[in-house]
Amino acid sequence: MTTTTVSATRRDVLPWSALLALGTAVFITSLTETLPAGVLPQMSSALGVSSGAAGQTVTVYATGTALTAIPLAAATAGIRRKPLLLGAMAVFLVANTLTAAAPGYAVLLLSRFLAGVAAGLAWALLAGYARRIAPPGQEGRAIAIAMTGIPLALSLGVPAGTLIGQQVGWRVSFAAVSVLTLAVLGWITIGVPAVSRPTATADRPKATTRQTLRVPGVAAVMVAVVTFVLGHTVIYAYIAPYLRHAGLGDAADAILLAFGIACLISIWYTGRHIDRRPRGLALTAAALFTLATAAFAATTAQAVVWVAAVAWGLGWGAAPTLLQTAAGHAGIRRGPAVADTAQAILVTLWNAAMALGGVIGGLLLQRVGVTADAVAAAVLGVLSLAVIAIARHHAFALSDQDTP
Structure with missing residues (x-):
């Protein structure tokens, strides 16, 4: 199975084992990024730094991803995809093990930056990999399965890691992620078929960032990525103060669940449904997010907050799959190399928006008030909805077949 090519595995049935392996890899990358938030007090106490300093481990991770995703995608364009993915996950193994064993704050920051670099490469590969091993006409569904790792990491992985950190120690939480990564390395080796590396031809040249952004639809997708992710991060990073303001501080865990x-x-x-109605789903996701954040901004009535939180989840849960699928659809017309570069740009902008959202949300919270983050998120939601509505021909078409 390790030498099987994707052409040999294309059938009408999705390659579930391979896609679940990729989904678990996505789970690891997302969990590695967000786990410090759940064990922040233990990390800061053990290392003798403030909670703010310990929180920078999330920023360093995002910085590593944002700075290296595009250069690494370009530098590794000619390397076979499966060994490259295994290499990225091996770096995750090293980085999380180093985090678990970090003797001091400087080593911790270094390990987190290294993990961010690995994430930049892995994220640029994973959605495209899922697309390539899927049967024709089911590419969007394959990406959706792989991207399930993101909400699972947020809804299950972080709480589990937090519990482990509280009961046994924060280092054990990261060590557990290393053990899971080791298992995934074996799973990918055995169960994921190889795919051909992107090649440049006369009609499908090597893709640079500038050339990729000029492909019809790609720039519109990236604008939607920035506005959607920025809006989500502005409110998500500071949802706890908002819930306390609404008198729901004690119910924060239940609301986030x-x-x-x-x-x-x-x-x-x-x-x-993504392979049949990607445009309708994208519009619905953006509309749900916008309505939810507007409700947060308009009132702190507890019943409304509960309903808005669910609507927010319904809108945001689909976003990674929808945006990565849209980027792939827009880029694949110019060849796999362009599609891979589009994914690398998406990863870079995604992480930059997350980092910027934390900064903007904090400034608004301190200088304006607790509901200012919700107002900003709603405005950004309107912008993302407008971009999706306007970009109907290349970026967010009615279906893959409707894309010129």
Whole structure:
């Protein structure tokens, strides 16, 4: 199976084992990024730094991803995809093991930056890999299955890691991720078919960032990525102060669980329908997010907050799959190399938007007030909805067949 090519595995049935292996890899990358938030007090106490300093481990991770995703995608364009993916996950293994054993703050930051670099490469590969091993006409569903790792990491992985950190220690949480990564390396080696590397031809030249952004539809997708992710991060990073303001501080865990369950429902539904109705799903996701954040901004009535949190999850859960699928659809017309470069640009902008969202959300919270983040998120939601509505021919078409 390790030498099987994708052409030999293309059937009408999805390669579930391979896609679940990729989904678990996505789970690891997402969990590695967000796990510090759940064990922040233990990390800061053990290393003798403030909570703010310990929180920079998330920023360093995102910085590593944002700075290296595009250069690494370009530098590795001629390398076979399966060994490259295994190499990226092996770096995750090293980085999380180093995090678990870090003797001090400087080593911790270095390990987190290394993990971010690995994430930049892995994220640029994973959606395209899922697309290539899927049967024709089921590419969007394959990406949806792989992207299930994101809401699972947020709704299950982080709480589990937090519990381990509280009961046994934060280092054990990262060591557990290393053990899972080792298992996934074996799973990918055995169960994921190889795919051919992108090649440049006369009519499909090597893709640079500038050339890729000029492909019809790609730039529109990237604008939607920035506005959607920025809006989500502005409110998500500071949802705890908002819930306290609404008198729901004690119910924060339950509300976030409801959000996570809604995310899972959303990604399940999206996976079933994305290959037939990608545009309708994208419009619905952006509309749900916009309505939810507008409700947060308009009122702190507890019943409304609960309903809005569920609507937010339904809108956001589908976003990674929808946006990565749209980027792939826009780029694949110019060849796999362009599609891979589009994914690398998406990863870079995604992480930059996350980092910027944390900064903007914090400034608004301190200088304007607790509902200012919700207002900003709603405005950004309107912008993303407008971009999706306007980009109907190349970026967010009615279906893959409707894309010129």
